Amino acid sequence: MTLDKDKGLEMLRVMLMTRAIEERLIRLYHQGKIYGGVYTGYGQEATGAATAALAGPNDIFTPCIRNLSAHIGRGASAMDVFRQWLGRKDGPTGGRDSNVHFGSAENGVYAMISHLGAMIPVCVGAVMGRRYRGLDSVGFAFIGDGGTSTGDFHEAVNFAAVRDVPVVIMIENNHYAYSTPTREQYRCKHLVDRAAGYGIEGIRVDGNDAVAMAEALGPVVEDIRRNPRPVLVEADTMRMRGHGEHDDFSYVPKELLDAYAARDPIRLARKQAADHGWADDAAADALAGEIQSVVDDAYKAALAESRPDASTLTLGVYAGD
């Protein structure tokens, strides 16, 4: 599959927006202006951008910690994101849940719970639910290298395989789970080696190259849409910052960071946009500038919004009450 200009530019926009928001969040954290921790997907923006570019209106996403780009790709605005991080009353979780734990029913994006792996079966079930109702739906379930060690990962992938549910299990192998390197996490060569054990296809992709990913996965997604079954994807990428901003990630060798810094997904996407004639440097700069001001405005607007009212604490524990 060859990507068209619209998709190419859309991916670039998603990545730029994601980066701009997260840079702001990082700054806010170090200024002491964020309540709680800050966790980003810095350097991993391509996976969410590429999968969102392949997804249709009824598709389901269950993003993990590092997948702000998936949220943005599915339609989350900078405003939604800041409202969430600032715990605003009108944000996606109304201040009840924190940071990356938000979603959007309209966008088919689920708000993750923290227990790693636990959202994969939710993704599988949501796709089953939509398909039961006759909708053409495919799922995109994100998980880290560390998250593949959970029982939930195994149960859910096997369940999807047995029930023929079209879900892309997107493993973002970013070399570390918090401080734990992959050699203390698993012993197979590549995590896609697990695919055979579920009787499904496994595909390795360069997780920093959105264009290549979209081109490689496009036909696969179309195929599982028609012939429903899960597929396991392992995207090689790198967490370019600490687990959270409190973490100096001194346990990561500098050479490894340097190697991936040289392959920054946004730099690469800009180069590809130029090469394909979708946007030259000036056009990309202009886009980045526009996005930056959307992000700046959104932050300011969210900051001015109200916080949740303590009197609402016990409302909505149950639906329908």
Add this chain to the structure above:
Amino acid sequence: MTLDKDKGLEMLRVMLMTRAIEERLIRLYHQGKIYGGVYTGYGQEATGAATAALAGPNDIFTPCIRNLSAHIGRGASAMDVFRQWLGRKDGPTGGRDSNVHFGSAENGVYAMISHLGAMIPVCVGAVMGRRYRGLDSVGFAFIGDGGTSTGDFHEAVNFAAVRDVPVVIMIENNHYAYSTPTREQYRCKHLVDRAAGYGIEGIRVDGNDAVAMAEALGPVVEDIRRNPRPVLVEADTMRMRGHGEHDDFSYVPKELLDAYAARDPIRLARKQAADHGWADDAAADALAGEIQSVVDDAYKAALAESRPDASTLTLGVYAGD
């Protein structure tokens, strides 16, 4: 590896003893003389017999529902077994736990909990514990085809692989999990296809042929003893009765049962014993006869023993109290 006469006969003894005990249990169930259900490993006696034949004194076993032969192979007596099934005070669990839920600290055999998969990490940890203390220990963790779908199976196998723990994960694929056929349980071709996903070796064996299993696995067990790592074994076998004796297993096609009936592990072992010159038919009959009277006597003796005293109900919830 070629098996010697001692081991060959020992395996035959274990299987005959297992069969004799379970036939008695089956009869007792249908006579209404057993409290609770009866679950046997009828037709699956070879796996426990073969692994026990390969095991050393410090090895660890975590048997499942169908592995009475592993208990017997590790030294459980018919008396232990009947005391357990009859809930006798002096039985392995003193009437506190039921039927197959017993073990023996001296024999390195653990009393399973019901939650499928949950004993695999226990096996892994027990081997780690023994090796930490300088003992030469290998583990044998049994699990059914159905049990491989649990999160615990995955976590434990991966954990053992990462920590280099020598454990034989013995999957007994007997085609059904209760009424559920394997096609509703997994979609890989063979369950050993999962081995690669853990970076470990996978071996398929004929689970009804104890001699062939012992010969195939012998070198593997010796090797992992020296170069510690787990190995995944899939033994093809068949549950020749219902899930429990209450179950008429009418969901199993007759042809399938017939095919495995023709490959009954005990009939095969007797033939091999004769072929190898370990025991001719008359000698095997004599052995079976001896075992039968041991079993009959044990049952009678256990039946005469006392039941637990209600006043002990709350004792021993905590150790050291």
Add this chain to the structure above:
Amino acid sequence: MIESTYLEGIRAGLQAEMREDENVILFGQDIAAFGGAFKVTLGFLDEFGPKRVFNTPISESAMIGSAIGMATQGLRPVVELQFADFGLTAVHQIMNNAAMTHYRTGIPVPITLRMPCGGGFGGGPFHSEELEGLFCNMPGLKVVYPAFPGDARGLLVSAIRDPNPVIYLENKYLYRHVKEMIPRKADPVPLGIARICRTGRDAVILTYGAMVHESIQAAERVAADAGYGVMVIDMRTLKPYDEDTVLSAVAACNRVLIVHEGCRTCGFGAELAALVAEKAFHLLDAPVRRMTAPDVPVPFAPELEKAYRPDADKIEQALMELLEF
């Protein structure tokens, strides 16, 4: 009116809702052609077809997690756990995922988890557990526990229609041990409303599940033998529970015995005793009493299990002590 066992009540409730609403679907281990370990869903595959009734691998977390996904996309999945005990492999899905989603996101999660529970038949430690104490401590869950065939049906109908995750505890001992005449039509029994099974003014027993029947028996014996009138209240819904009925009963009777089959410490009886102590202190003529199983795994041997499990004899004795305090 038709005669129905408890098990038939469950089956009828499930069937009624599946006929009513095609978004009700059912899955679990061995529940399709086989009809489930207890045969509750026998015939369902034929009637409703393989899209609505299917088997799953032995993967409780995937079962419950996928039910959450389906429920948030318009279905009303009913998941059968083979035994409640095995639900403990997926507590994070029940508590953190199913029960907290609405509070966090405003999206309802209408799932019903059918959990066969309780002992009395030699099931041993892992097939007899009573887990309501745990579930009632999880914010966002509803917990239902019928004692009678009609309630089994009507509460299941309500559980399935409820927009929240509902733990539907079904007592295995009662499956075939209780029968009653019930109307043909499967009307819902509202959640959160207790049932007064027996009236009386000398003491009240607060209970649920199999212990309702043991309590009624005990109450009848103290009536016959000593002329006392003992009210028996079947809580039916444990979360949210029916505070009003409990407090009115305490006001009327002034003596309270709480009975349940599960462990004592932090069990649901502790909650009821705390409620009474907080809100009806001045109405009591004697200390609240709990008659529960001890903090012990459910033992297998009949001698031990009999000692473990409350029954009419033990309840009668506790009642007499309470009445003569």
Add this chain to the structure above:
Amino acid sequence: MIESTYLEGIRAGLQAEMREDENVILFGQDIAAFGGAFKVTLGFLDEFGPKRVFNTPISESAMIGSAIGMATQGLRPVVELQFADFGLTAVHQIMNNAAMTHYRTGIPVPITLRMPCGGGFGGGPFHSEELEGLFCNMPGLKVVYPAFPGDARGLLVSAIRDPNPVIYLENKYLYRHVKEMIPRKADPVPLGIARICRTGRDAVILTYGAMVHESIQAAERVAADAGYGVMVIDMRTLKPYDEDTVLSAVAACNRVLIVHEGCRTCGFGAELAALVAEKAFHLLDAPVRRMTAPDVPVPFAPELEKAYRPDADKIEQALMELLEF
């Protein structure tokens, strides 16, 4: 005497026992070179080496299940959960496997599960949970919950030496918020014995964890402002709990306030209220009162979490109502 934070107390207890007994080993996610998410075990890898201190994959069930295997072969494993919340993926290992093995087989399972818990810092629903209500309902577990640095050390020493599975709850808010002078030597603090933190005869507060500090503050305020003497009892061990100390305190004070940070229904406060209602009914001058969080997931935003979590202000108000009943 040395000054120690709560976190340092935990570290010191762990270190003392690891020095004492080479069968004490430690594992969990990120606990080796990195020292754990909260840096409790920083330096342990260097001191004790990779055989005794190692990282694990993100596999709570394998971690706890393997600890059971080790413990039954002579080791005394201490498992660090990154957050207590994640232990909910392995409840069957904790409850059905670890806690029931001794009763079933007579084989002791000396494991210690370190579980950072509690809120007050914007952790949101999945990094702030208080789970003692659940654990106390599981037969065969011990549950420990220190409030002070010295107790954190001494109770951990006892937990590790105890031949049973012990849930060791450590309150994250207290890690760096409390300091005290403690002796150099890490003597064990016995399990099952509550601590009287403050004396008084007008009312008693039964509490534990972070709420001990809030309660002491509230007690001091009512002393200063209204002249009341309020006893504060830190339960320290929740299972088995110290019935004697509680009952003596009730006898002395006649008014009881129970305070905890976790949810209300079937929480540990329900158990304490039930105990008092059963055994000290005649000693009460006012109904027992529970001051707990509501049955709500722990919310993230500070406004909401402040409303959610009991604190000195709320406790003071409840105390005044109780004292003036």
